[in-house]
Amino acid sequence: MKKLEHKACSKRILAIHDVMDIIGGKWKISIIACLCSRKMRYSELLHEVNGISGKMLSRDLKDLEMNQLITRRVVDTQPISVEYEISEYGSTLKQLTDDIANWGLEHRKRIFETTE
Amino acid sequence: MKKLEHKACSKRILAIHDVMDIIGGKWKISIIACLCSRKMRYSELLHEVNGISGKMLSRDLKDLEMNQLITRRVVDTQPISVEYEISEYGSTLKQLTDDIANWGLEHRKRIFETTE
DNA sequence: CAGTATCCGGTTTGATACTG
DNA sequence: CAGTATCAAACCGGATACTG
Numbered sequence: 704m705k706k707l708e709h710k711a712c713s714k715r716i717l718a719i720h721d722v723m724d725i726i727g728g729k730w731k732i733s734i735i736a737c738l739c740s741r742k743m744r745y746s747e748l749l750h751e752v753n754g755i756s757g758k759m760l761s762r763d764l765k766d767l768e769m770n771q772l773i774t775r776r777v778v779d780t781q782p783i784s785v786e787y788e789i790s791e792y793g794s795t796l797k798q799l800t801d802d803i804a805n806w807g808l809e810h811r812k813r814i815f816e817t818t819e
Numbered sequence: 820m821k822k823l824e825h826k827a828c829s830k831r832i833l834a835i836h837d838v839m840d841i842i843g844g845k846w847k848i849s850i851i852a853c854l855c856s857r858k859m860r861y862s863e864l865l866h867e868v869n870g871i872s873g874k875m876l877s878r879d880l881k882d883l884e885m886n887q888l889i890t891r892r893v894v895d896t897q898p899i900s901v902e903y904e905i906s907e908y909g910s911t912l913k914q915l916t917d918d919i920a921n922w923g924l925e926h927r928k929r930i931f932e933t934t935e
Numbered sequence: 936c937a938g939t940a941t942c943c944g945g946t947t948t949g950a951t952a953c954t955g
Numbered sequence: 956c957a958g959t960a961t962c963a964a965a966c967c968g969g970a971t972a973c974t975g
Contacts, residue, residue: 716869718923719849719916725926727843729948733835745957753832756949761958782955782956792929799922800835802915807834809911810841845968861937872969877938898936898975939974946967954959 725770726796730755731763735793736800738773742788772796841886842912846871847879851909852916854889858904888912 726732733752737743743751749760764787767773772793776786789797842848849868853859859867865876880903883889888909892902905913 715852715920716849718920718927719852721926722919722923723848732839733832736831736835785957799918802918803838804831804834806915807838810837811834875968901937
């Protein structure tokens with residue numbers, strides 16, 4: 704877990720900064736959303752999270768694991784595979800990722816309507 | 820409104836990418852959260868959104884306005900002031916920003932508990 | 936007050952090649 | 956399969972000075 708700073712200003716704004724540090728960035732929410740639906744291997748995520756590069760995926764997975772949102776388990780197949788799974792704590796983000804995805808879906812509709 | 824791309828892959832993941840394009844980044848959610856509570860002038864936001872620079876604030880405000888999430892109104896005082904307000908569409912994000920802030924507040928608690 | 940312009944270093948990201 | 960190493964490009968974001 705990363706240590707947090709403490710400054711004297713609006714708690715809500717600080718809290719939002721914290722969240723964006725953890726799940727902000729281009730890919731993290733997508734990764735979490737994927738893993739909320741089912742556990743996945745590295746290569747599956749690489750395919751599901753459209754557009755992510757291997758480097759970013761492994762870096763973000765490391766971050767998410769560090770923040771205890773997901774778990775990593777090496778499966779002793781030949782060759783090895785690695786299973787990523789949402790943690791109990793991580794699943795407290797499920798509602799949030801759902802809301803984000805749903806807002807995005809509605810937004811798409813709106814865009815396609817207004818731009819014909 | 821920005822045009823969106825269209826590729827053949829999971830709609831939910833695409834939707835999430837859209838959302839992160841719009842409200843991702845370091846400051847945008849904080850700005851929206853502020854404006855959800857009340858309309859504010861530029862200088863107020865500069866003070867409320869702890870740590871943001873003038874450049875980033877005006878850039879993000881422009882982005883948010885372009886996406887029709889907020890409105891900008893020049894008030895003819897001397898010197899002029901500018902009032903930013905959440906739009907009707909932008910207020911559909913209120914629940915989301917609340918959820919993010921609340922998750923962040925809980926997360927802070929958790930961190931301070933586990934790291935003593 | 937509400938910005939814009941410029942400079943500039945740091946971070947993020949992607950492509951590609953490589954490893955166990 | 957599941958990554959790591961390296962390089963280069965793009966973008967982010969702060970400080971400062973300036974404008975109407």
